[in-house]
Amino acid sequence: MGELLRSTTAFFAFALTLAASFTGCAYGATITKSDNDVCVLKLEGEIIAGDFARFMQLAAAEFKGVDGESSSADTICLNSPGGSVLEGVNLAKQFYKQGVGTVIPAGAECHSMCAIMFMMGIAQGPEVNFVNRRLHVTGTLGFHRPYLALDSDELVSARALPVAHDWAMEAMMELMILANSQVPWSASTMMRPDLIQLMLTHVGNDFYYIDTVEKAGRFEIELFGYDRPTELTAERSYYACENSFHWKVGLIGKDTDYANLVQSLGAYQPVSKVVQDKGGLTIYSVTSGDAGYSEAGCLIGQKDDYFLGCGFNGMYNISLGLSQCTLADFYERSQWVSPLAAFKPSTPIRMLAAHAPRWTESMTAGSGACVVIAPTGTVEQEPCEARPISARNGSGDDIGGYEFIWPSGSKTVLLKDGTNLTLNGKPAYAVPLASYTLCVVNGETGNRFCFNKGS
Missing domain, CATH: 3.90.226 (2-enoyl-CoA Hydratase; Chain A, domain 1)
Known part of the structure; x- marks a missing residue:
């Protein structure tokens, strides 16, 4: 008992x-x-x-x-x-x-x-x-x-x-x-x-x-510790429009990708285009991916370092700001748009970390050591050479990065497009490690690639 x-x-x-x-x-x-x-x-x-x-x-x-x-x-x-x-x-x-x-x-x-x-x-x-x-x-x-x-x-x-x-x-x-x-x-x-x-x-x-931009936005969780976008582009205005609609509805679950959409539609069907750029106000007209049988789109603008938007999505019967608007009444009908909405919704939030390396000659170019650290703790280290490179993203914009050349002649390519990093074409995010000049994590494999510049 x-x-x-x-x-x-x-x-x-x-x-x-x-x-x-x-x-x-x-x-x-x-x-x-x-x-x-x-x-x-x-x-x-x-x-x-x-x-x-x-x-x-x-x-x-x-x-x-x-x-x-x-x-x-x-x-x-x-x-x-x-x-x-x-x-x-x-x-x-x-x-x-x-x-x-x-x-x-x-x-x-x-x-x-x-x-x-x-x-x-x-x-x-x-x-x-x-x-x-x-x-x-x-x-x-x-x-x-x-x-x-x-x-x-x-x-x-x-x-x-x-x-x-x-x-x-x-x-x-x-x-x-x-x-x-x-x-x-x-x-x-x-x-x-x-x-x-x-x-x-x-x-x-x-x-x-x-763990993604979409989840944080949908559930009204403010993120900090990242570089907020301050310049509106066609891509960012497209995401700002789509996210502003979808976050009111729920997790959409589809991979909204501006670059793929532009490639599939071609140059003659722009989904986001500048319709005003004067008086310190830049405005893009955006056609939502939900447009078709129902009207769906926004005007997304930038004033100083903040974004504004208004529009209507007939598929879900929801509005941004005071719904449909024109250039003439944009200020009166628009509302503040979160800078987080300007990111691709599936972006892992850790990839936004403000520890991304600065792309300068003095920081990374030159000889040093390349290190790959597997999730199991296995370490591979060899001398390598870091060289600055340039490339173009899916929208045709110039982006920068570095290629790290190993003794075998193989290359590890790290590119930075705005706040987004890719490592050999795979999503990556930077992590601060005091003993290395820079260190990034491959978002798919979990491997850490680090570079330590020689003295």
Whole structure:
């Protein structure tokens, strides 16, 4: 009987755990004053009972509240595998109620219950209220559904199961209430229904990751740590139009590719063309790929370093700005367009990292060592020569890069097109490694190619 009681007690102690990688740690998350400039507080480690009280105590001392406009300066950095659902729900509720912004900083990971907490980041004010959650492009954000966890293989009383089931249902109800919290001044919710659905279809260590431009845009997650496009081009205006429509509908799942579209249509059927370039305002007329039986298109413009847009998509009956517009009423009918929308939607967000190498002679040209590091840790290193090269992208624009010539005569070709990198024709992204002049990861193989210039 004593063993049964002990196993039942253990069951209840761990019955409602939502963790990415359960550590079994006896200590709660570390909540301290932040040592970086992107947030005021930071939370690190597994979330357990008592963390909410620790947060409230520190928040009372460090948060300033509304600064006259909003509480946007009150932010917390998250780096946690998850943990207790009930404790995490209390924290998430408080973030939403108090107006606490959430941040996943560079290199940090936020899984499971931490991901729910992140999504509740918001700013409150007497006249302005808005979503306030930021993910660094090198950070990790992963969702999965709650699960029951035991810390042993001991038998559990059958009488405990209905109670645990009720607890689990209550936890799910709390999560649904949180997820359906209203985005201020909007018909949207803090977690869109399709994100909830995707979360519930991923179990255990199978996470749904926010890892592409399309996912971040669809689920209203602000990215930082990347070079924002400041010059509007035909390609960027096309993506800005398509993304602005599609992110209102859901994940489209098709590979929207401007270069392939231009090649298939030919030069006499431009999908994006300049219709005005004067007075500091450049405007492109864009025909959406959804056009056909229904009208679908935009006017996308650039004023200074920000983008604007207006248009209508009849396939989904949705508008950008105040719907259809002309050059004459563009300012009155357009709205601000996120710089993220100017990227190809399938672009992995890590490829946007602002650590991309600077293409200058002084940095990379000349003799040195080429290194290939496989995901298994295997290292291949040989002397090589780096030479600057030029090429053209699918739109016919000049782009630059380097070829690295190995002793055998074979070449590794690295090209940079705007903020996009390719390594031997495959998508790649730059990573900062102090011991190398530059280092990039092949997005398909996971191999790291690095170059270290000789002295």
